[in-house]
Structures are given as C-alpha cells and as structure tokens.
Amino acid sequence: TIFYIIISLTIFDFLFGLWTNYLNSTTRSSEIPSELEGIYDEEKYAKQQEYGKVNSRFSYLTSSFSFVLIMLMLLLFGFAYIDTYVRQITEHFILMPLLFFAILGIASDILNTPFDIYDTFVIEQKFGFNTTTLKTYIFDKVKGWLLGALIGGGLLALIIWFYTQTGTYFWLWAWAAVTFFMVFMNMFYSSLIVPLFNKQTALEDGELRDAIQSFSDKAGFKLDNVFVIDGSKRSTKANAYFSGLGKKKRIVLYDTLIKDLSTEEIVAVLAHEIGHYKKKHTQYGLVIGILQTGLTLFLLGLFIGNPELSKALGVEEVSFHIGLIAFGILYSPISMILGLGQTIFSRKNEYQADAFAAKFGLAD
Template identity: 35%
Template structure:
C-alpha cells in the first residue's frame, strides 16, 4: 500500500468516524428528548402522590410546561448545532476562514490568534438568536426573566471584555507553546491550562463575579449566627457570608460555596433567602458543605486534570496527522503552523464522541448529590432539607416527572422523586 493510498484511507476513515458520531449523537439526543417530552406530557395532569399535599396542580403543570418548552427548544438548538458543525468542517467553513485570514496576514502566531478570535466571534454571532430567544421569550413566558435589554447588553460587553483580557493572552501563550516547546508541547500546555483554571478558582469569587452581580455581606444577624455555628460544627471556615442580587436577572433561587483555599465564601441568592426559613437555609448550606466534606470538589478537579491530560495528549498526536485536517474538510497550511486549526477542530469533534460516555459522569454527579444530602441530614433536620429542596424544585419549575432514561443521560442532580424519596423523614413532620 502506497503512502498516498494509506493517507486517503485514513482521511476517509476520519470523515466516516466524524459523520457517524455526529449522526448517531444527534439521533440519540432526539430520541432522549422525545422520551422526555412524551413522559412529562403524559404525567402533566396529576401531581405525583408523594407530593400531592405539598405541590398544587397549577405549579406542577407550570413545571411540566416549562420543561416541555425547554426540551423542544433544545431540539431546535441540536439541529442547528449539527448544521453549524457541518458547515465549519466538511462543508469547508473553517478552511475558508483560515485562508481568508492568510490572504490579509502573514502565516505566524498573529494569524493563528486571529483565527481563534474570528472563530469565537462567529460562534457568538451564530448563537446570539438562540440566547436572546431563551432569555427574552422562553424565560419571560414563564416569569423567570428579570434581565432588561440594557442589562443584557451590559453583561455581554463585560463578558467579551473579560474574554479578550483573559482569553487572548492565554490563547497566544498556548499557540506559542504548541509551536515552540517541541514534541511534548501538549504536556507543558496542559500544565499551563491547569494552572489557569486553578487561578480562576481563586480569582473568580472576588474579582470577576462582582462585575456581574452585587455581593452584600449577610446583614441578618440571627441567620449569620446560625450559619456560622453550623460551619463551625462542621469544621469549616470562610471569608464571609454574602447575599447576591440574583433577582436582578432571574427569579430562580440558589446558594453556593465558592472559591478555593483562603478565598472560600458562602453566597446566598436574595431570592433564596426570601423563600426559605432559617432552618431550611441551614439545611441547604449543610448540603453544600457536604460536597466539601466528601471532597467532591477536589475529586472533580483531579478528574478534570486527568481527563484534560488525556485530551491534550490526544490533541498532540492528532495535530501532527495531516489526515485529521483533511478528513474534517480542512486544507492545512503547507508553509505555516496549523495549531489554531487543530485546537478548533478538536473542540468541535471531542463533544461528539463524549456524548456516549456522559451518562457515567451524570451518574457520578448524582451519587455525589446523594452523599451531600446524607451529610446535610446528619448535621441538620432531614425534614428541613426536604422542605427546602421541594421549594427549590417548585421555584425553579423543575418537573417532578422526568423520563428515567433521560435522567440517566442528562441529570447531574437526582430527580425529586428519587432524592426526596431517600429522605426517610415524612413530609408530614416537616
């Protein structure tokens, strides 16, 4: 077999593998979505017996309608995303963009950075109609959206600015390392990428998040004393307790324990504090502490380190294979670097194949949620946790009747029937 023949076979194999993954993943996701739509619609007419005395039929039907609207909209996004992926790859969009830039710039690092920037800008524009519809139509229809057009534009400009200030130097460094650090560039680049992610864990709570939301110290003395005692009892400290103006953008409620090392802080949405009793707030915070107690955050970081190392190693190999580019509809540069092309193609291809292993990560995440719930029930009242979670399910219009197979693929948190069903404290005692 000649080299040309082998190259042609490898290139065709890449094309076939890509096409099969794209179509198979699309069919799988459409099948799962159709199951979810059918299952939720079939159970829309009655509240599950477990929640009949706590959730009204009106609230149950709102959650069902919200889920149906989200899932149907998701089908449109899936179909459009598949078309965009095909246009960028096999239909020659990325190759055209690369050669367009080469027509006005010399090959080199600057052209590579420009290609990444142009691809990101095009992606933003392509996704813009979907983002606007989701915010100002879908979320608005169900009473969740609080964002004004002016605030949306302000957030978008801030995000772009942060992306340029942080992303452009990182992209430039990565592209430089790909070309300048030899065969094992992927190992050094992986180290830089991991360092950047750890740095963001430290800086995001105090430097980036305040750009988008106001964080006020918790001024409820009684509640502050309660959560301080809870954290002391659990062996935790933080840099403070804050209330975030989540109601400025959405009616959804949440709470989280953010940061890393000395920058850890507890953040409550103002919408959460408006709905939960102090005992319920304690229970929700205990759940978040449970994640730290079981080292879920550390385990996820280590897993991210390991998986990203494998990903960078695979990218290191693929980026040196010409058939990788041609098999995906891209003509590589013959007299210059192809590092930006390799990064973009890898970012588009990898999610297609990771679709089929996503249930494993979803299952692990649900397992962690059950462990955090168990920890919270050991530190606070199980009845309070049940009551708080049910309020959050209702507040966020989370359906009580999702399709079981859909849950296994997509749900990072257990559905209400499983989660609250494991809490043995009867609701009547809440």
C-alpha cells in the same frame, strides 16, 4: 476517510442528543408523583413540568440549527474559507489562529443571539423568571466577549506558543498551564470574575447569620465568608453555591433565596453546600477535571500535527487551528463517555450532600 468519520460523528452526536432529549420528555407529566404529594404544590409542579416541556421543544430547534450550521461548514469547507481569509491578513503563528477562532466565535454568537434573546425575554418571561433588562443583557454580552478574548485568547496563545516551541511534548507544558489556570479560577472566580457581573455583599448580622454560624459550629465547618449576590437583577430563580479552596472558600447565597425561603430552609440549603466541602467534592472534582484535561491534551499532542486532519477540512497546509477543529469533533465520543462519568459522579455527590444536611435534622 477522516472527513467521512467527522461527518458521521457529527450526525451521530446530533441524533444521540435528540434521542436523549426525547427520552427525558417521555417522563414528564403534569400529575404530581405520589412521592411528592403534600410536599410540592400541585399547581407549581404542573407549571414546572410545562416549563420543562417548552424548554425541551426549544432545544430541538436550537440544536437543529447548530447541526445545520456545522454540517454546512463541513460540506462547503467553510473552515478552509475562513483559514484562507485569515492568511491574507496575517501568517503570524499566534495571531493567525487567534483571529480564526475570533471570527468563528463572534459569528457563532451573533447567529445564536436571536435564540438567546427569545429564551430570555419570551420563555423565561412567560414563566415569571426573567428580570433581565435589555441594558443588562447587552452589557453582559460585551463583558462576555471581552473576558473571552482576554482569558480564552490569552490561554490559547500560550498553548500555541508551547506547541511551536516544544513540539511533541507541548501537551505537558499546556497541561501545566491549564492546571494552574483551573486551580487559580477555582480559588478566585468568585472574587475576580463574579463582581464583573454581579454585586456581592457580606451577609449582615442578624437571625440568619446567627443561624448559619450556629450550624457551621455544629458541623465543624470554619465559616470564613458568607456573601449575598444580587441574582434578582437577572432572574427570580433562587440558588446558592460554594466556591474556593482553603482560606479562599466562600458560600454565596442568592438574594432571591433569602427572599423566598425561611431561615431554617436557608440553613438546610447551606448545609447541603457545606456537605460538598466536608465530602471534598470540590477537590475531587478539580482533580478529575485536571486528569481529564491531561488525557485530552495528550491525545491532542498525538494528532494535532497530522496533515490528514487539516486535509479532511479542505486545508492543504498543516495548521494548529484547523487541526484543533478536526480533533475536537473526532474526540467527541470520548468526551461523551467522560461526560456520562461526570454526570454519575455529580449525582452521587448531590445525594451525599443531601444526606449530610439530613444528618443534622434538616431532612424535611
């Protein structure tokens, strides 16, 4: 029964994704909406819409490929095969699941790399966005694998250790560990992880820095750090973001943003980011994420030891890693509902941040 539920949910998730993608595609048009006439360049708008269409069609291909892979793994009991192979190497209660997920992760990444390369070096290149060199791409891949093994593997090992040591209430210990990790990364991501991939430099004194400082004083925002990141080494797209908590907060501007926009426009973008801080969106988002993680781990604690989960994937012996795979698929409807809630919350926050910037005469 659980096997058929897993198969049904996998098919539903795929078809629902196709349907929502189709609904989005029906709203695209190369003709500029009346609301944007005189504001958005018509030629650029048509190009943006074409970019959306190309990416939408490409997502049909990538999602279909992923769907076929997961269905083959389920119908041919591929997870059971990998489990048997791993058990021949080690039966250590931590090393076994780590090796299991390492094989899955590396195999999945290798199989999806051709799609990623096409997306980066063909689609992004065609529309003038890509500036990534092959060397940068390869180094990003290697660093991503190492970080995944170190951080992801370390956190997973700790959770498995809690599971074997505390039994039923392992989810509480796991929740505490994951919460600490989430808060830590929220505070130090920009200073610890980002430098591994990008160079960040403090914004130099000058007209832009003075304008940003002037707005910050007007908005009642204590400006600690403004950094410029070399986003141009991978893409011509412009961006800015706010990260950190308390004294560790910082605003990061992409060098492409500084190149493409005027000082007043950059201040407006910055005002939007400060609006997120003043409205406490980062803090609320963190709290919601922690609560959702607690719910997920609580449900995981209820089901992870159920032998039927492992049997549904063709494995007779109860194991944490097989149970986690089965639980992840069964949890997908709840995840989808929570995801919709997060999207609504996120959209509300974006409108509030825009309104905050507009309040200071930056609406145009």
